[in-house]
Amino acid sequence: MAERSEKQDGAAAKPEAAREIAVARNIVGTPYRRVDGRAKVTGQTRFADDLSFPRMVHMRLVRSIVPHARIVSIDTSKAAAMPGVLAFLVGKDMPNTFGILPVSQDEHALCIDKVRFVGDPVVAIAALTDDQAYEASLAVRVEYESLETIATVEEAIATSEPRIHDYSDEGNIHKKVSMQFGELEEGFAEADEIFEDVLLFEGNTHLPMEQHATVAVPEDDGRITVWSSTQTPHYLHRSLAKVLELPASRIRVIACPNGGGFGGKSDPFNHEIAAAKMALRLGRPVKICLTREEVFYCHRGRHPVLMKLRTGFKRDGRMTAQHLQTALDGGAYGSYGVASTYYTGALQTVTYELPRYRFDSVRCFTNKPPCGPKRGHGTPQPRFGLEVHLDKVAVKLGIDPADIRLNNLVQPNTITANWLKVGSIGLKKCIEAVVAGSGWRERRGKLPHGRGLGLACGSYLSGAGLPIYWNHMPQSGVQLKLDRSGCVAAFCGQTEIGQGSDSVLAGIVAEVLGIELLDIRLCVADTDLTPVDLGSYSSRVTLMMGNAALQAAQRARELVARAVSEQLKVPQDRLVFAERRVFDSEDPSKGLSWPEACVCAESRFGTLGTTGSYIPPRSPGRYRGAGVGPSPAYSYSATVVEVEVDPETGLYRVEHVWMAHDVGKAINPVLVMGQIEGSVYMGLGEALMEEQVFRRLPKNRSNALVHKHPSMLEYKSPTFLEMPKVTSYIIEDPDPNGPFGAKEVGQGPLLPMMPAIANAIFDAVGVRVDQIPVHPHLVAKALEEKARGKEPRVGPRAFPSIDFGTPLRVPTPAEGGDGQAVNQDEAKVRTGTGTMTEREEALRGTKR
Amino acid sequence: MSSPVPPGTSVATLRVNGEERTVAFPTHHTLLEVLREELGLTGTKHGCELGECGTCTVLVDGKPVLSCLVLAVEAEGHAVETVEGLQQGNQLHPLQSAFADLGAAQCGYCTPGILMASKALLAENPAASREQIAVALSGNLCRCTGYQKILEAVEWAGRTLCGENAPPARECSFGAPLPEEVQRG
Secondary structure (H helix, E strand, O other), X not given: OOOOOOEOOHHHOXXXXXXXXXXXXXXXXXXXXXXXXXHHHHOOOOOHHHOOOOOOEEEEEEEOOOOOEEEEEEEOHHHHOOOOEEEEEEHHHOOOOEOOOHHHOOEOOOOOOEEOOOOOEEEEEEEOOHHHHHHHHHHOEEEEEEXXXXXXXXXXXXXXXXXXXXXXXEOOEEEEEEEEEOOHHHHHHHOOEEEEEEEEEOOOOOOOOOOOEEEEEEOOOOOEEEEEOOOOHHHHHHHHHHHHOOOHHHEEEEEOOOOOOOOOOOOOOHHHHHHHHHHHHHOOOEEEEXXXXXXXXXXXXXXXXXXXXXXXXXXXOOEEEEXXXXXXXXXXXXXXXXXXXXXXXXXXXXXXXOOOEEEEEEEEOOOOOOOOOOOOOOOHHHHHHXXXXXXXXXXXHOOOHHHHHHOOEOOOOEEOOXXXXXXXXXXXXXXXXXXXXXXXXXXXOOOOOOEEEEEEEEEEEOOOOOOOOOOOOOOEEEEEEEOOOOOEEEEEOOOOOOOOHXXXXXXXXXXXXXXXXXXXXXXXXXXXXXXXXXOOOXXXXXXXXXXXXXXXXXXXXXXXXXXXXXXXXXXXXXEEEEOOEEEEOOEEEEEEEHHHHHHHHXXXXXXXXXXXXXXXXXXXXXXXXXXXXXXXXXXXXXXXXXXXXXXXXXXXXXXEEEEEEEOOOOOOHHHHHHHHHHHHHHHHHHHHOOOOOEEEOOHHHOOOEEEOOOOOOOOXXXXXXXXXXXXXEEEOOOOOOOHHHOOOOOOHHHOOHHHHXXXXXXXXXXXXXXXXXXXXXXXXXXXXXXXXXOOOEEOOOOOOOOOOOOOEEEOOOOOOOOOOOOOOOOOOOOOOOOHHHHHHHHHHHHHO | OOOOXXXXXXXXXXXXXXXXXXXXXXXXXXXXXXXXXHOOOOOOOOOOOOOOOOOOEXXXXXXXXXXXXXXXXXXXXXXXXXXXXXXXXOEOOHHHHHHHHHOOOOOOOOHHHHHHHHHHHHHHOOOOOHHHHHHHOOOXXXXXXXXXXXXXXXXXXXXXXXXXXXXXXXXXXXOOOOOHHHHHO
């Protein structure tokens, strides 16, 4: 078979008609081979653990075997005498704290006084070989004095002492939030009926195929380079500088291509910092690759969330007001948790019109691995709640679940009750596509008992509007270097985690300059060489890096066009850049090849280089907490799933998924398909089986709180055999803020999967499982309840009683508000101290 | 005269991708470790080192094997194939082209193992049905793709190996055509 270098031939090839129009798109909108595709199928992609260096040694961590304890003593004497052992690090060697959010700098590279979960690292050991480091790790003795262990949100609320951390809003409640948008009670008074639901979303983890790995290399000039499987090299860079107490300019972080991230490699990690410290101590390269068990302890995955929705509806299905309460089990550290907390409420308003809205939330510390951002970050849990809630209400009001959604849709270019600016919305078309494709109108409720259809929608950010730490600088930067060879080098701090960001960068630059992907050379995710991009999280890369790339490429095009225009004596606006040529649109034979055009420009202007950068538009919200939720553009998804349930056993199978996703504009449709299908898969896993859960060992065996199944065999995830047929529709409602109109696709299509499956089970057998995962034994239990004539439902009964104080009150746009709270000062709710709040205040102060 | 091999160490001649190399390594090390560390063939990945995820799949005498569960000493005298041996010269194997073109490798970490398992399947049955492919690959986990593009790519490669020039349907790259009533609206 002839090899294709970039564009596909056959079905996917560019239509000939497009070629005839000189200004037609060359690459954008065409399926093209990902630029890293060849490396990935030949084994040439270098992941962090594939690196090795002369004199490299190996590091292992000794992790806590108790969930909550004071460290009494650490004895490394026996280990130190073992063969090959070179050095140890303990907590006091790295006393500075770190953490992803400025507001929760609560981690140490190695624990100093106290351990907070089984798996918290205490000692780092370097040895000549990994075997030797492992053997030595078994010989380290750590003596602990156990403290009371907090396992759940309920326990955390009830137990203020001992505190897991000495900072928090209250006891073991890390963060408490209460915000009200508009006159809520008026809204409830207008309602014909008020509905309530309490639901639970259990935690789960990312399970990237690649275990986290880091190699730290002291350089010949005394600086240090840290290669790591990280989604956020920039934030790691900052943490390293803080903990190592080195100027950031002496530290170079290079993010290797990640073997899957899904949010799990977005925090700076203990092992990354300890490896760098160890390398500096030994003066030689140090590698650590976590075991799979350790990956489960790193976690930062989906928060378990208990939630309660109370919503007022008119008889026609329109919402008048909603009160949402969420309680997050945060695990042992802050991680992204403060942002996660806000995210469990922020996006409730961007799909269906919600005129008045109140949101209360707590995030609690517990003695378990820290939770953080997993694909969808904080929004899949309330999305599950909202979509199941709507399904139930539709049934009770006698409205088709598709119609209750269609009748409530947020209109394009509006500002929501909580002051989010929404641009393009292709949700109507998404719903119509899956409804028509699945035969929803004809088949729902009419299939044989045991067979059912469920529908749900979702929306996600195309990048968080604000950076993690407050600043006025670009959130993404791209630099281009052009020269006489015709090669264009693109430099950007963005990180390829499998989503195809390298291909988007190369594709946009090639598109604007009318050249081929093989003319572009990428240099990415290297803090020494590349302009800052904040990282691969919040689905920000295509939009933010894409806009920066677009600007840099347009500037390069302008330079080349000026030079070529002078040489050919053709007005600049008549020049076309296409097919590796720059030519006169009125006389296409008059032109230069791309390398000739570069020679022309380099002769005219000297060394050629341009930059582009991107800062998102400012959001209209001005209240405390308004920093979480804004995005330059929101993607939309709708899905219908078909299930087959065995009414005897509760075992069920998802047979078919119809998924429509509004991506604004598909830069590379085949990669968009991959993101849709991958999201369907991951959502399916969360609905069916995936859960990060814990159990207590018996009291006589330390009473420890341990992970139930820190292995890939027992942490169940879908295989080839569980995947249903997937019919995907790419919907394109271009957003003016996106490059070529593009919005995100990496996370959005996951969101509606879980509620759609729960809703389909109801359609199939008439029972509700109001918790995720929807285990078959829960379906069976609900069926038993139904058979006994009881409420055919399994799920949590009540939301814990929490004093949220006086909410922050923010009038809505419809009420004539200005985006600010009216009771900022008297609001009793504590919003913590630190940057999440400070940066918003600073932004208000300097930009007003 | 060379010194005798110290206890706990083995010396073996391994035939990998048709090439013989003699290496010394700790006797308890797996084929996975020796491929990556002593032979520098880092194309073979690891995801669990417990035989659970399929990531480290290589072929031994043409059969897919989890290299994390095989001692390197056991591989002596057998033909080992890894992802590095898949292409012919600079020419990609049809499986490799199909995976690259369809985005069946996203992060690419599970890809070498899946390519090797697929190669063994197609060598036996290039016309394998989608169900047969799914069964043959059910021991290989992938967290990125949702398996769809992998199935389409293996089918495409199978057709190529059968001599057909039949790229996947347009739907694989562009999504399903919108139902008529939606387009009208």
